[in-house]
Amino acid sequence: MSSISEVYDVLVAGGGNAGLCAAISAAENGAKVLLLEPAPKQMRGGNSRHTRDIRCMHNRPTSVLSGSYSKDEFFEDLLKVTEGTTDKELAEIVIERSSMIYEWMISHGVHLQLPYKSALSLGRTNIFFIGGGKALVNSYYKQAEKLGVDVLYNSRLVDMEISNTKFESAKIIRRGFPYQIKAKAIVLASGGFEANLEWLKKAWGPAGENFLIRGTPYNKGEVLKILMCKGAKITGDPTECHAVAIDARAPKYDGGIITRLDCVPFGIVVNRDAERFYDEGEDFWPKRYALWGRLIAAQPEQIAYSIIDSKSLELFMPSVFNPIRAATIDQLAEKIGVDGSKLNKTIASFNNAVEKDCSFDCNSLDNCKTKGISPPKTHWARRINTPPYFAYPLRPGITFTYLAAKINRKAQVIIKNGSPLQNVFAAGEIMAGNILGRGYLAGFGLTIGTVFGIIAGRYASKWKYDE
16 A cells, blocks of 8 residues: 655545535644545535535624524524434534634635525525535635645545544545555545445335435445444434435436425425325425425335426426426326326315415415315415416435534544544534434535534644644
8 A cells, every 4th residue: 555655734534615614724724734535526525516505693684694693593493403403512603603604705715696586585594605516615625725735536535543542544545546644633524424325225224225315426424434433423313314305307316406396385295195294384495395305205115296386386496307297187197197086186185275365475484374184284375276287206315414423512523432532523414413413404514514614624733733
């Protein structure tokens, strides 16, 4: 095995948002940094390539954010979606420090913009960036290179030498060849295991075969397994993940955000048996869209269909795929392969349950609801009675998994006896499960990666002084 002769102050494994923030932070603190990106250059950036916005606390309006979003409201939103399954200390760190994200992004070359029309009503809570995730990633790579960060593409971490709770060296595979790298500290920002189908099926059973992977095919969970072997404390449930309803016609990997479907609140969702199975209007979509991947995963053959009529077609950002269209419900049922009589019965039952004299408002928790039907629809309930009719096929789209390495407030990885690995840090999806035990808030994964990337990079840089 060859050795890379230079000894780096900080080695960063993973070239997405969290890894880049860590590399930049460490370099700005004077460290000599090497970043490993398992993908080729044209696919660099991990899941961050598919992002478009980031959630942040702010006490006053900015050029791209309306109103205010307080720490208390942010924390309340998080507790609601996670049902309290969160490390409150780490969550508070992320929320409090998210207030600096606006200036951090601008100072590191990211160009911001007002939110898109129909972008999940996020203009008050989330910052959108021009060019989406690729532009974000490219800006950070440009900044990292200006700071002298070395980057190795097609390079993945496959083992670490750890002695007496201290990292000594890493084994990597680069373009098929093994190398040893010595560094004074390491930041692990290599994502979850969502692209490892065998691991998904081990957690989910046969249902995992039908999952679609929204992001990079390079997140195999290799580094998480290394940590497990080294005695790291692991937190979270392997079946918990950021799983959303995406168009069933999306590719197996790397379909990205354009395959997500935001039509669910404006119609009904039925399974293969033409039956509804959950409240489509429970709350605002940014707080509920990440439930729907898991809901669909529990349905027969992991397939469902969002049914809307022409009244609702312009209320949401469309998928990259056109909806399935028909003049009648029977024709629509035939096109999507469900029983026509059952679908007609389900829609008739729903229509009869919609309360009269409501005021439909897609921008508020309106009073349009059903009565006497299970499951109910709590908001935005309107009769499906205006042809043509439309359907979108839905499957679970996995963004990232929540099984995570346990860390402390310095982003140090914790081992099973409760002690930290002195110079091993983690940021991004590999540790996000500390804070996201279940559920999701739109843009929050990028928030976690940015805040703890900066923290990990700063603390890792201090190890260059420890000889």
